Amino acid sequence: MVRLVDIARQAGVSVMTVSRVLRDTPDISAATRTRVRALAEQMGYVPNAMAQSLRTRSTRLIAFVVPNVADPMATRILLALSERAHDFGRDLLVSQSLNRLDREEICIRRALARRVEGFFLQPVYRLDPSAPVYDEVRRHGAKVVVLGPKPPFCESFVNVQADEALAAGEAAAHLIELGHRRIAFLSGPPTSPAAQNRFEGYRRALRKAGLEVDDGLIFHAGESMEDGMKAAAQMLGESASATAVQAVNDQVAMGAATLFFDRGLRIPRDFSVVGCGNIPFSECFRVPLTTVRQPKYQLGLAAVGMMQALLRGEEVSSRLLPGTLVVRASTGPPRAG
Amino acid sequence: MVRLVDIARQAGVSVMTVSRVLRDTPDISAATRTRVRALAEQMGYVPNAMAQSLRTRSTRLIAFVVPNVADPMATRILLALSERAHDFGRDLLVSQSLNRLDREEICIRRALARRVEGFFLQPVYRLDPSAPVYDEVRRHGAKVVVLGPKPPFCESFVNVQADEALAAGEAAAHLIELGHRRIAFLSGPPTSPAAQNRFEGYRRALRKAGLEVDDGLIFHAGESMEDGMKAAAQMLGESASATAVQAVNDQVAMGAATLFFDRGLRIPRDFSVVGCGNIPFSECFRVPLTTVRQPKYQLGLAAVGMMQALLRGEEVSSRLLPGTLVVRASTGPPRAG
DNA sequence: ATGAAAGCGCTAACAG
């Protein structure tokens, strides 16, 4: 592997001169500059980032710790993070917590060992309000942008998130406006703050419209299509007399809708179905899905912007991004009678 | 930031002793071991991976350079890579070439500067058979696993890929078996080897069945749903008298199908449509899509396995993974007459 | 079982 010394020897100059040339420092004669440049090129020199970092204490490395990169939402965010981090000269270390605390801890600690300058975090849901790893992150002085809701142990960090409650509220309001009065809710994981916020948005919208929130219309689902199918089956089993179904996310909504189809029901004739998130292909669903678009790519862009500001030492405040209702074919007025 | 020296001073031992304890080297008295361990823990010591790497010349870092992380296929692969790389103690550096040569070069060169031990690569299509960056990779001795087809300039690397020709052949054979004789093909980007292979598979299947390959049935599409819609519109405009449409991938197939729906046509009554890839939610499409499942997650697992072997210095040979036809609702017998 | 010295490849600080 070619080092600075090797070039220096070849060029008959000191290591420092070579170092300066390759870093475009001023105060180098044009002659040596071109000579050294040519030599470096020709010898195939590639700087050793570790040596540089060790000396300069700047790694230009950022970590993204995410529960699951295959989650449609995470993917859009990663797209933005990766693009922009590259553009401002940072490399991105990606690791998955798989929603397990022990694994998240390892991911974070490994990144700390690499002295990453910043973290994009999507903390694993936990009941325990203490989180020693997060304290370590703080102590190391790494900049942190939380993607999504901010759990108690992340109080000192900034975050950027979609306004989940608002989004779910818009979805519910849309159903109410169509004339629905009995709107079932297929809820998400009880430990997920995002899911909780969406539920809260649903409840607020109902109350605002003067409708009671009937516990008999709340069904525990989860995050996946399978979860949605199960919850919908349970709902039909309990003959809850709902005319519309709001799901915590698009996957659950699509699962519920699929079960309705399997039972010979029609959408939106028999049930209106609304999701949340506007994942790719939700518009291509068997019934194009009415949902709330959440600007996940924008969220990623905002996160990078905040990270840049943090790294420049600026004050940064948290951000809340609104979603927009996308009305497609899965919602309509309730059946007369 | 706590260093080994700091712990050494506190413990009243040498740096070496601390280093040895923390690396679980033998020949350390139980007493010092526990004392140093406790101190390190208590002081919040986190090793400096750069210093370690600089000294040991092992970075435990692997790069994944991919055109676009949001591509449904790339996502499944990343899922596997990230999971398994973590499990065998490697961190993953992810960067996107966005299918641009200049950007790919930067991504690779940055990774080289970080002295990554290996690369997972999805080379950007190029006509130029020379690729200087790839020579650099070779010179640096980084291990490489190519994900997908192997371009000429990657001759010296191993690769793992889905058998695209076989997959497309199965799709075509399925249509032929249903009785279709005029099968249109919506092709992908002409520079994409994977797309070429799929086209080749389609042609071979037709010839094998004694059908002529009619150039009038080949339509240039691309990779996206929009591309599929345009190609389908063109096909209808030319009244090509096809009874079935095979697309280079699921997105294009879904685009074509969407256009057919928009024109009031029915699937599979008026046209059978088959895709390739089995992307998530292709089963939830307006007509559940018949396609060829390609084991992208398995492909990722295989890639990591090959990487591990390469890093152990073993001989590794390239692999070709088969796909399996998934018959759903978008294909059926051609309309009588 | 422990320590001292040297150096991985680079750059900050100072000297000339």
Place this chain on the structure above:
DNA sequence: CTGTTAGCGCTTTCAT
């Protein structure tokens, strides 16, 4: 404009 010295935090090597 260029060079010398020192040191980033760690581990290898050799000595004790």
